[in-house]
Amino acid sequence: MDWSDCAQQAREVLVARYWDERSGLFRVGAGLPGRIGVLLPGAPWHPWWQAQALEVLLDGVGTDPGASARAPRLVDGIAAGQGGDLTRTAFVDDLAWLGLATWRAHTLGVLGPEPALALAAAVLAGHDPVLGGFRWRFGDDYHNVPATAPAAMLLARTAALAGAPTRLDLARATAEWLHAHVVEPSGVVRDGCRPRQGRLVAEGPLWSYNVGTVAGLDVVLADEARDDAERGWRLDRAAWVLRAGTRVLGADTDGIWRDERHDGQGVDPQLFRGILARHLADLVLADPAGAPDLAEDLRRQAAAAWSARDGRGRIGAAWTGRRSAGGSPARSTLAAHLAGALVLASTARLPGRSP
DSSP states (O other): OOHHHHHHHHHHHHHHHHEETTTTEEOSBTTOOHHHHHHOSSSSOOHHHHHHHHHHHHHTTTTOTTHHHHHHHHHHHHHHHTTTOTTOOSBHHHHHHHHHHHHHHHHTTSSOSHHHHHHHHHHHTTBOTTTOSBBSBTTOOOEEHHHHHHHHHHHHHHHHHHTOTHHHHHHHHHHHHHHHHTBOTTSOBOSEEEEETTEEEEESOOOHHHHHHHHHHHHHHHHTOSSHHHHHHHHHHHHHHHHHHHHHHTTTTTTOOOGGGSOOOSSTHHHHHHHHHHHHHHHHHHSGGGOHHHHHHHHHHHHHHHTTBOTTSOBOSOOOSSOOSOOOGGGOBHHHHHHHHHHHHHHHTSOSOOO
8 A cells, every 4th residue: 555545445435425516515524414513623614624625626636536526516515605606705814725726626627717716806805905914704803824825826826817917916916925924933933913002023933834834935935936046945944844843743743733722722733743744845846856855744644644544444533653443433523534534646747765
């Protein structure tokens, strides 16, 4: 078995255990019926989880015959969950995550360009032209990384498609804003910042998906670089952030990334590591000679996630790097399984060793 086989198994379990055909959405809890499974536990709506599930489905396009058909069905389900409109959400980060996933679906020939273009246009309303960055949600003064970095990536990715080159300029400016306001001199990324007495003050813990998206934005901009020198320093800066962040995330856990070490609150952090893995893999593929240590780190995370499966193949939240007797079904939430599936698919993209 290689990493591609592991990723395929995780994707198959995602569909078998979490997919709800009636709603066209993934259930939050495996085995819960229909709409109840979509809505529980916690907050009543998780569109950004569904966006990450779309990313997992897209990993199967070309090898999984059902992925190409299920992906647009999921997009329709997300739209229905938002009153028939993909852009109908108060949260800028939801718009950005959905936009990136639908843009990728378009590049793979699964969707037309309209969803990604509509979401990119909606994201622009979240930009703060005075203070910079993107608001977490409309009407809020918190400018955070999970909205800002994905929003900038989406604008960069869709600039040519929309015929709006100034969006790429805004993405470049946003990358510099992030490094000026939320990236510490050590490379550690804070969650966001708020205006306090006329200036922006960074706050919040280190979350793995923020590490991934700050680095990921530079990788995206490296693809759009004006020359080799710009491409090189953007990739170097992305690697610096990734090394700093993953070092802290794995400091107390034998190198296994763990968001829960900060406060353990909520289910959302169970998904964060999967997003970090996707952007780390992007960097390794863009600069394989410059990041062999990051590739090895990603393989270590994949082995830990693979070892966290329960008896039904669901990936739990506790990655230890050691094979357990089987994860608790209660811990095998959609968020946790998605994180594992994203890590495995990201690792499968790299050349090199099998598990």
